[in-house]
Amino acid sequence: MESKFTEVYQQQASEDSHETDCEKVANLLDIVIDGEATSDQSEFFTKHIEDCVTCFESHQKQKLLKGLISGHLKRVIVPERLALSIKAKIQETV
Amino acid sequence: MRIIRDKRLYKGTNLSQMSEETGKQLSKEEKDARFEAELLPVLDPLYNFAYRLTLDEDDANDLVQETYLKAYRFFDYFEQGTNAKAWLFRILKNSFINEFRKKSKQPAKVDYSEVEGYYNSDDVEGEGGVTTTTDMRSESVQDLIGDEVASALNALPVDFRTVIILCDLEGFTYEEMAKILDIPIGTVRSRLHRARNSLKEKLEKYAKTMGYNS
Ligand SMILES: [Zn+2]
Numbered sequence A: 001m002e003s004k005f006t007e008v009y010q011q012q013a014s015e016d017s018h019e020t021d022c023e024k025v026a027n028l029l030d031i032v033i034d035g036e037a038t039s040d041q042s043e044f045f046t047k048h049i050e051d052c053v054t055c056f057e058s059h060q061k062q063k064l065l066k067g068l069i070s071g072h073l074k075r076v077i078v079p080e081r082l083a084l085s086i087k088a089k090i091q092e093t094v
Numbered sequence B: 001m002r003i004i005r006d007k008r009l010y011k012g013t014n015l016s017q018m019s020e021e022t023g024k025q026l027s028k029e030e031k032d033a034r035f036e037a038e039l040l041p042v043l044d045p046l047y048n049f050a051y052r053l054t055l056d057e058d059d060a061n062d063l064v065q066e067t068y069l070k071a072y073r074f075f076d077y078f079e080q081g082t083n084a085k086a087w088l089f090r091i092l093k094n095s096f097i098n099e100f101r102k103k104s105k106q107p108a109k110v111d112y113s114e115v116e117g118y119y120n121s122d123d124v125e126g127e128g129g130v131t132t133t134t135d136m137r138s139e140s141v142q143d144l145i146g147d148e149v150a151s152a153l154n155a156l157p158v159d160f161r162t163v164i165i166l167c168d169l170e171g172f173t174y175e176e177m178a179k180i181l182d183i184p185i186g187t188v189r190s191r192l193h194r195a196r197n198s199l200k201e202k203l204e205k206y207a208k209t210m211g212y213n214s
Helices: A002-015 A021-033 A039-051 A053-072 A080-092 B002-010 B015-022 B028-054 B057-073 B084-103 B112-120 B124-128 B141-154 B158-169 B174-181 B185-209
Strands: none
Touching: A021 A039, A021 A053, A021 B185, A039 A053, A053 B141, A053 B158, A053 B185, A080 B028, A080 B057, B028 B057, B028 B084, B028 B158, B057 B084, B084 B174, B141 B158, B141 B185, B158 B174, B158 B185, B174 B185
16 A cells, blocks of 8 residues: 555655655645554654744645544434344345 | 355365466356356445436446346456456446446436536526425434435436446545546546645535534
8 A cells, every 4th residue: 555655645746856845745644643654754744844934834734624523423313213224135035 | 055166166175376377167146156256245335336427226237237247147257366346337327328328318428618617506406306304303413414415416427426436435446446437547637636625615614614624
């Protein structure tokens, strides 16, 4: 999995070799908050946001957004009959 | 009663060993017990996914039932001990696209150029059936945030909603999402990025009023 990402990333990086560090960090935002970055990518990212307030803030915002979904979106309750009806239908199936 | 006996029968047995030894010669009772043990624990996330796709409890109910019946028919092809959750999510998503969407009046496929115009337009709220909270006193702040997040999410096009649910709510990896959605990992990344931008736009104004400033 990681190798595929490295591939994608390296491909992008070589295509856009002129991009600034801030642009690189912006492109890494999602994979960093999703835990999909390689250790090299994470290291580069962490170092950069220590010095760059703008990117630090973008990172905070992106984390907040993810947290709003994972922490605040209410789960719907599965109707009690659903599991029973699935079991019943399966048992009828030959 | 049959269920209880099956559970006892299968308890303490190494599942992968059992499938190796008996191949596809399992009795129906054994198969049912294994099916229930491996796949029913996914019911809760699966129902939630179905609900976020259809935005309707009855439709979610039907979609989940259909998914389990399909999974049962193809259970012989399911490799024991592999990712049951991703497998079921994939079946559900395919059912939604192939059959469910045909029945409902929604467009069969969302084109991205269409999407961009769609989520930028102002009349999105009306169609999503967004409920505004009228009685502030009866709800906690947590509920209010939850409602706001749900409204913003529900107003997104279904393809955007899907990647956000899979990633942020269910915690699937990009690789699992690629398999569930039948798209390359690069597409997962870009779709997720666009989905988040769109969601961010919808929530930003609200976040500021809630004092989330960073
Ligand atoms: Zn920067």
